Amino acid sequence: MNKPLAKQAYGSIIEMILAGTLKPGDLLQEGKLGKELAMSRTPVREAIKRIEAEGLAVQEGRFLKVRTLTIAEVEEVFFLRRVLERQCARNSVAIDPRILDVLESRVLDLQREGPGEEEEQRRVDDDFHYALARAAGSQMMVRTISDLRRRTCMFDHSQVPERFSKSCQEHLDIIQALRSRDGERAAMLMDDHIAHARDAILGRLNFSVQRTKQ
Secondary structure, three states: OOHHHHHHHHHHHHHHHHHOOOOOOOEOOHHHHHHHHOOOHHHHHHHHHHHHHOOOEEEEOOEEEEOOOOHHHHHHHHHHHHHHHHHHHHOOOOOOHHHHHHHHHHHHHHHHHOOOOHHHHHHHHHHHHHHHHHHOOOHHHHHHHHHHHHOOOOOOOOOOOOHHHHHHHHHHHHHHHHHOOOHHHHHHHHHHHHHHHHHHHHHHHHHHHHHHHO
16 A cells, blocks of 8 residues: 555545535545546545544445534543543653663654654654553553543644644653652643643634534
């Protein structure tokens, strides 16, 4: 499978959903989308599978149809993330400093390279949050946070580009708090970090809603 084409198809279909070109209830058809995107069925099929896994498509009988995240769903996801990840940060003060070294190095690399490498941005973001969840010592916490993050992962830095530099700095601030073994500060910074991500996504959703009404 052509991974770059599948990634391109995914980004294009997500943008169509958020822009209202694909509306809730519309069918996700490989052939039709392939023609619109000037692609073969294979990358479109892989993109649709990913979109379904992220909760933006639902199977109804033989058909796969578009659904959109509601503002209430986003708020609920981020409420749960704030509760869980705040606790993870607080309980991660004993994390191996070598793990922090690697995370810090990767975040600094991202800052130097800028917001071009979306896949690496996603990997760094995932690895940062999962490292703290694992350090807190609960595999159930890791699985729950992973599930919650998957529900909004379509809102990467390509959809909310203003979050790129701010998110990097917030990660570095949390790492510094953990180096100082200041669990309460790490928890506060994590709470702010997730709240800022929530606000950016809600702003993007509200913009999409207003644009589809025009």
